[in-house]
Structure formats: structure tokens, C-alpha cells
Amino acid sequence: TNAATKMTTVTNVFLGGILFSLGYLVSRFDLADRFTEGIIQFRFLEFKDTLVGVLVVMSLMFLCVLIPLERVAQSERSINPFPPTIVSASEQLRRRGSFG
DSSP states (O other): OHHHHHHHHHHHHHHHHHHHHHHHHHHHTTHHHHHHHHHHTGGGOSOHHHHHHHHHHHHHHHHHHHHHHHHHHHHHHHHSOOOSSOOOHHHHHHHHTOOO
16 A cells, blocks of 8 residues: 555656746746637638648647556546545544544
């Protein structure tokens, strides 16, 4: 179980780093506002093919991150499976004898 706990910690730190980095990049370069402005101004652009190509490439890059994260999630689930039935907190306390 020690190896499983260490692997979970490493995975959590890694995913936390990825999420922090992506959030930082979005806020640093104001990507949300630029994206909405691009959508509003799309009909006035002369280079629509280029913009569509960039959006396709960005979507593919997103999928390249999403698919490995799905595999990490599956491996974590096999290491730490959820219990077959969810037991309420009051039921757990009753079983331990800690509940009135």
C-alpha cells in the first residue's frame, strides 16, 4: 500500500502542476478574452481558413492532453478502486460503535 500511496501522491502533484500551468497561461496571456473577441470578429476576418486551422490544431493538442489523463485516471482507479457499495457516515459510525 505504501507504493500505491506514493504513486497517488506523485500523480496528484503532477496533475496539480499541469492544471496550475494551464491556468497561469490562460490568465497571463488573457486567452479567454482573446478567444471571445476572436469569435465575435470571426465574420470580419479575411483569413478564416487560418483561424479554423489554428482552432483544429489547438483542439488536437487538447486531446493529446486529455487522452493521457484518461489513462492515468484508469490506472489510479485500478490501484485505488472505489468500494462496491457506498456506506454512509452514520452507518460507519454505527459499525464502529461510535454512534448513539
